[in-house]
Amino acid sequence: MVRVGIIGGTGYTGSELLRILARHPEAEIAAVSSRKEKGKKLWEVHPHLKGFYDLEFVEPDFAVFSECDVVFTAVPHGEAMKYVPELYEAGVRVVDLSADYRLSKEKYEEVYGKEHEAYIDAVYGLTELHRDEIRGAKLVANPGCYPTGAILAVAPLADLELVERVVFDSKSGITGAGASPTEFTHYPNLHEAIVPYKITEHRHYHEMEQELRRFQEDIRVSFTPQVFPGSRGILTNAHVFLRGELEQDELEEIYRKFYDGCYFIRMQRSVRLSYVRGSNFVDISVHKGRDRVVVVSAIDNLVKGASGQAVQNMNVMLGLDERLGLDYPPLFP
Structure with missing residues (x-):
């Protein structure tokens, strides 16, 4: 043990x-x-x-x-x-x-x-992107919650250097602010509200830029976080402006190939936070539009966005099956 x-x-x-x-x-x-x-x-x-x-x-x-x-x-x-x-x-x-x-x-x-x-x-612990480096590592830096859902939403396209610019619009449950109550997390200030904060200067932006530029050096990244009045989850809409045109089936094939063998990545037709609640899964859907591609990702911010991914990284570090302790279905509804 x-x-x-x-x-x-x-x-x-x-x-x-x-x-x-x-x-x-x-x-x-x-x-x-x-x-x-x-x-x-x-x-x-x-x-x-x-x-x-x-x-x-x-x-x-x-x-x-x-x-x-x-x-x-x-x-x-x-x-x-x-x-x-x-x-x-x-x-x-x-x-x-x-x-x-x-x-x-x-x-x-x-x-x-x-x-x-x-x-x-340290090895940056976004498991699906750094699995080989994590295996046997002594120190793994677990990613921020926002970067986990955002980077995974765009990495397959950045890997092929197809992205001109990406704009991340992310909404998080209030547990992302931590357990200590503040004026910001006070119930009357969040009830029936969606609150943007650190609109252009959130610290997690730098992780997104760092990791996506490992794939594509000239990628342009923008990010705005918001909090909604719920406990768990991060829903990210990634507005991706591509170099050139891709059809819907081509986009879906890119994602299937990139995440082949990644148990915790699930390609879905539609994405909801309730489909991943309490789990280590990342649900992703890809939608071709007239002027851009929109990639939607959903994670539980406390599991895949924090502690679940940390356990996944521990498993990989020790040469264990990365699903151990995490292979259970989400809580729905």
């Missing part, structure tokens, strides 16, 4: 890791940290997990987590770098769910406005 540690177990991503790993056939939770909740049982903080764990939260001490085979760092941006280097040097495999290792050092410091105190080159 793989001994798993989670540093930062009280937030949504930590909770979701515990939910998913509770039934992973090859993994056991060895330690979960929380300074604030130290000494409490996991289920006292996460009542929905009662009966699945009898562990208590512990301090994030190196001596404890260095005994693990894999550690997930599910902590805020800027915090992971306090733990990752020491674990990395000790030979512990790490999947970091923060933004600390997704970008180059220079880009991170530009985008996040702080010095990176402990930079290490």
